[in-house]
Structure formats: C-alpha cells, structure tokens
Amino acid sequence: MAPSELASTTDPLAQSGGWPSFVADWSSDQRAFKKVPWGKAMMWVFLLSDTFVFGCFLLSYMTVRMSTTVPWPSPSEIFALTIAGEKIPLILIAIMTFILITSSGTMAMAVNFGYRRDRVRSAVLLLVTALFGAMFVGMQAFEWTKLIVDEGVRPWGNPFGAAQFGSSFFMITGFHGFHVSVGVLFLVIIARKVWRGDFDAERRGFFTSRKGQYEAVEIMGLYWHFVDLVWVFIFAVFYLW
Amino acid sequence: MQQAAQQTMQQPMVRSAHEAQAPAAPHAEGQQQHSIGIYFKIWGLLFVLSTFSYLVDYFHIQGYLRWTLILVFMILKAGLIVAVFMHMVWERLALIYAILIPPLLVLVFVALMVFEADYTFSTRNLFFSTGP
Numbered sequence: 001m002a003p004s005e006l007a008s009t010t011d012p013l014a015q016s017g018g019w020p021s022f023v024a025d026w027s028s029d030q031r032a033f034k035k036v037p038w039g040k041a042m043m044w045v046f047l048l049s050d051t052f053v054f055g056c057f058l059l060s061y062m063t064v065r066m067s068t069t070v071p072w073p074s075p076s077e078i079f080a081l082t083i084a085g086e087k088i089p090l091i092l093i094a095i096m097t098f099i100l101i102t103s104s105g106t107m108a109m110a111v112n113f114g115y116r117r118d119r120v121r122s123a124v125l126l127l128v129t130a131l132f133g134a135m136f137v138g139m140q141a142f143e144w145t146k147l148i149v150d151e152g153v154r155p156w157g158n159p160f161g162a163a164q165f166g167s168s169f170f171m172i173t174g175f176h177g178f179h180v181s182v183g184v185l186f187l188v189i190i191a192r193k194v195w196r197g198d199f200d201a202e203r204r205g206f207f208t209s210r211k212g213q214y215e216a217v218e219i220m221g222l223y224w225h226f227v228d229l230v231w232v233f234i235f236a237v238f239y240l241w
Numbered sequence: 242m243q244q245a246a247q248q249t250m251q252q253p254m255v256r257s258a259h260e261a262q263a264p265a266a267p268h269a270e271g272q273q274q275h276s277i278g279i280y281f282k283i284w285g286l287l288f289v290l291s292t293f294s295y296l297v298d299y300f301h302i303q304g305y306l307r308w309t310l311i312l313v314f315m316i317l318k319a320g321l322i323v324a325v326f327m328h329m330v331w332e333r334l335a336l337i338y339a340i341l342i343p344p345l346l347v348l349v350f351v352a353l354m355v356f357e358a359d360y361t362f363s364t365r366n367l368f369f370s371t372g373p
Contacts, residue, residue: 017334018334019334021333021334021335022334022335022338025333025334025335026335032335032339033333033335033336033339034333034335035333036332036336041336044336044339044340045340047340048340048343048344051343051344051347052343052344052347055344055347055350059347059350059351059354062351062354062355062358063354063357063358063361064358065358066355066358066359066362067357067358067359067361067362067365068362068365069362069365069366069369069370076298089298089299090295090298090299094291094295097291097295098288101284101288101291102284104284104287104322104326105280105283105284105287108280108283108284108325108326109277109280111273112274112277112280115272115273115274116274214272215272218272218273218328221326221327222327225322225323225326225327226327228322228326229319229323232315232318232319232322233315233319235291235294235315236294236311236312236314236315237315239298240294240298240307240311241311
C-alpha cells in the first residue's frame with residue numbers, strides 16, 4: 001500500500017474539519033498527523049521540546065529579576081550605540097531584530113521556490129538566509145565582546161547592578177546564538193543539496209539514506225522560523241522589559 | 242493578486258492555495274504552496290510591528306502601557322510567524338492542537354514562579370535589607 005493511502009482521510013469525520021476531525025485523526029490507526037510528512041511532524045515535536053528549553057530559561061530569568069532587591073541594569077542604556085556622535089538606545093538589538101526578520105522572509109520564499117522546483121532561486125535564497133544568519137551571529141559576537149571586554153560584565157557580576165543580569169544574558173543569548181549558528185550550518189548544507197538537484201533526482205541523503213524531497217527545505221524553514229520566533233520573545237522580555 | 246504572482250513565476254502546475262478546496266495530487270501530499278504575495282505582506286507587517294516595539298523603548302513609555310504594548314506586539318509577531326511563515330493555519334487541527342496547546346500550559350508555570358519570586362523578594366526585603 002502506498003504511504004499516501006495510509007494517510008488518506010476517508011473517514012467522513014476526518015474530512016469534516018473542526019473538533020470531529022481532531023478526534024478522528026487522533027483516534028485513527030497508525031498516523032495521527034495526516035497529510036504531514038513525518039519529517040515535518042518530527043521537526044514540530046523537536047521545536048516543541050525546544051520551546052520548553054527556552055521557556056525554562058526565560059522563566060528563570062523572570063524569577064531572578066523579580067526576586068532581586070538590587071536594581072536591574074537598564075538594557076536600553078547598556079545596548080546603546082554611539083553613531084555619528086549621538087547615543088541611540090538599543091539600536092544594535094533593533095538592527096539584529098530586523099536582520100533576523102529579513103532572513104525569515106527570504107527563508108519563506110526559499111521554501112516556496114523549492115516547491116515550485118525553481119532550484120536556482122531556492123538555493124540562492126537559502127544562501128542569502130544563511131548570510132543574514134551569519135551577520136546576526138557576527139553582531140552578537142560584537143555585542144558580547146563589548147560587554148565582556150569594555151564594560152566588564154561577567155556571569156557572576158557587573159558594574160551596573162544586579163549580578164543575575166550577566167548570567168541570564170549569557171545563558172539566554174548564548175543558547176539562542178548557538179541555535180542560529182547551527183541553523184546557518186544546515187542552511188548551507190540544504191542550499192548545496194538544492195543547488196545540486198538532490199531533491200529533483202531524489203538522491204539519497206548521506207546520513208539518513210532517505211530519498212531527497214523538497215519538503216526538506218520546508219523542514220529547514222520550520223527550524224529557522226523558530227529561531228526567529230524565540231528572538232521575538234527574547235527581544236520583548238529581555239531587552240524591552 | 243495571487244494569480245498575477247503565479248503567472249509571473251511561470252509555475253508549471255497550478256495548485257489551489259488551500260488543500261481543502263481541491264484534493265491535492267498524490268505526489269503533492271503535505272506540500273505547502275502559497276502565493277509569494279502573502280509572504281511579502283507578513284514580512285512587511287513584522288517590520289512595522291518590530292519598529293513599533295522599538296519605539297516603545299525609544300520614547301521611554303513606562304508603566305502598564307509599556308507592558309501592554311510590548312506584550313501585544315510580541316504576541317502579534319509570534320502569531321504571524323507561526324501562522325503564515327510556519328504554515329500553521331493551513332495544517333490540520335490534529336497538528337495545531339498537539340503543538341500549540343502544550344506551550345500554553347507553561348503559563349501555569351509562569352504563574353507559579355511569579356508567586357515564588359514575590360515571596361523571595363519579600364523575605365529578602367525582610368531579612369537582608371540594609372535600611373534603618
């Protein structure tokens with residue numbers, strides 16, 4: 001039996017949409033996530049677990065910030081940059097945010113062109129996404145250097161106020177930056193596969209030995225958008241609080 | 242708009258934007274194919290919302306208004322990314338609920354930690370304050 005037959009939703013309940021389809025899908029045999037390639041479903045499950053990891057980081061940050069009796073350092077001033085003799089608050093973080101959003105846009109279009117089997121455009125857009133990601137990591141390295149070398153921020157203390165600022169900052173942005181770096185690496189790998197036509201020729205992957213499909217680009221996209229999504233939360237609760 | 246985008250792209254196969262409207266071809270199972278236009282719109286919206294949340298800090302808005310604005314812009318941005326860029330609005334309800342409900346339960350954890358942090362703060366004030 002073809003896999004598509006297994007996944008087909010012949011049950012009238014499943015076709016109805018809404019709550020009955022939810023119940024029918026979850027109580028059916030073999031596959032709960034119909035019409036979803038399993039690689040994509042598994043990426044979603046991974047992202048869910050990653051959500052909990054980042055959720056715990058942000059929660060612990062919230063807890064230490066609310067419970068300290070020492071004033072919290074002002075992110076608005078710490079992350080200000082002096083451009084052309086004028087001190088602009090939080091400008092570096094704003095630029096990083098725009099870069100990451102732009103990379104998310106190019107990623108979404110890479111997925112779209114991939115499904116249209118426009119190999120060249122998809123690969124180029126993936127590389128552009130990787131480039132924006134690398135720019136983001138570069139700016140983060142600049143930010144860390146400025147904080148550690150010039151301003152003496154350490155995980156156990158800093159000259160501005162509450163000691164927990166350093167540990168929260170390095171833990172949260174470090175883990176996010178690591179996710180971006182891994183994403184850039186995989187973007188380059190997927191771009192190479194798209195460029196070479198692996199997904200047109202269904203060439204088997206070197207690690208999984210599965211036939212190459214353009215859904216790999218969408219799965220890559222899910223991860224990349226998630227990295228952007230986490231940054232939205234970090235930007236709001238760490239930098240703007 | 243959507244048709245124009247498809248024509249300029251010279252798409253080999255014209256597919257409906259929603260799988261629910263027309264049954265997809267067997268080989269196209271699970272593929273997410275939408276017009277380019279919607280990505281540009283969402284992209285623009287994300288830029289505008291990010292600018293707004295930056296301006297909240299730039300103009301030093303304080304108090305509850307700051308909190309409301311920051312959280313509203315955050316949730317709108319997160320929603321747009323998950324719904325459109327991650328194609329969640331076009332997925333089946335079984336996947337949507339499986340992925341979106343568990344993170345919502347984290348809010349219970351948040352509430353617990355707010356109480357805990359308040360308690361720690363008050364005991365620190367009580368026993369460690371250096372005031373007169």
